Amino acid sequence: MKTRPEALALLHEYTKSESLRKHAYAVEAAVRAYARKFGEDEEKWAVTGLLHDFDYEQYPTPQEHTVVGARILAEQGYPEDVIYAIRAHADYNGLDRTSMLAKALYACDELSGFVMAVAMVRPSKNVADVKVKSVKKKLKDKAFAKGVNRDDVYRGAEELGVDLDEHIAFVVDALTEVATELDLAGASA
Numbered sequence: 001m002k003t004r005p006e007a008l009a010l011l012h013e014y015t016k017s018e019s020l021r022k023h024a025y026a027v028e029a030a031v032r033a034y035a036r037k038f039g040e041d042e043e044k045w046a047v048t049g050l051l052h053d054f055d056y057e058q059y060p061t062p063q064e065h066t067v068v069g070a071r072i073l074a075e076q077g078y079p080e081d082v083i084y085a086i087r088a089h090a091d092y093n094g095l096d097r098t099s100m101l102a103k104a105l106y107a108c109d110e111l112s113g114f115v116m117a118v119a120m121v122r123p124s125k126n127v128a129d130v131k132v133k134s135v136k137k138k139l140k141d142k143a144f145a146k147g148v149n150r151d152d153v154y155r156g157a158e159e160l161g162v163d164l165d166e167h168i169a170f171v172v173d174a175l176t177e178v179a180t181e182l183d184l185a186g187a188s189a
Contacts, residue, residue, distance in 0.1 A: 001043065001044055002076065002078055004050070007051050010054060010072075011050055011051060011054045020053065020056065022116070023053065023112065023113055024051070024053060024054070025178055025181050026115075027050070027109055028046050028178075029049070029174045029178040030111070030170075031046060031049030031101075032046035032174070033170065033171075033174035034107075040100065044079070045104065047082065048105055049105060051078075051082075051086060052105055054069055062090070066086055066087045066090045067087075069086060070087050081099060081101060084102065085099060085101045085105050088102040088106065089109055091152070100160075103156075103161075107156030108171060109152070110148050111156060111157075111167065111168065111171050112175065113148055114138070114139070114145055115130060117138075117144070117145040120184070121144075122134075125183075125184060126179065127175045127179045127182065127184040128176045128185075129186075130172050132168045132169050132172070135168045136165075
């Protein structure tokens, strides 16, 4: 299995946008936290979260995103279950999410981005201040973070087998652990 530093180098090679990098760090933190909760391989799950969109900036179309990335990951020796989970997080690939890794990645992807958006509009700009109630209220506001697919958020929690409120709280806690890296630790950080 590749290490986080190797995966981080690959992410940085293909992803120059700071916002896409922060999204990757957030999904990494959330997926890692679920690995810890489920007693799974934290490094493998974290690397999967970190690399889930590494090819998106250069290959954003459904015909390329995750397909080109999967080829690159295979050439570099990443495990098949990591590659499959990354491919399965894109609904348009039509792949069943049968492993807990694939389900966790899918469940954390859109929600991580959404929680970050909620934190950014808070006066404190601190993810630790984000409340489940606030996230659920913003989910109902279709104009807020309109690029986030709400159906994916709800389906992700359902596929993972977790209550939506618990899932939101869990992801907020996971992102709080890396708040400084996400620039969401508040004005004093």
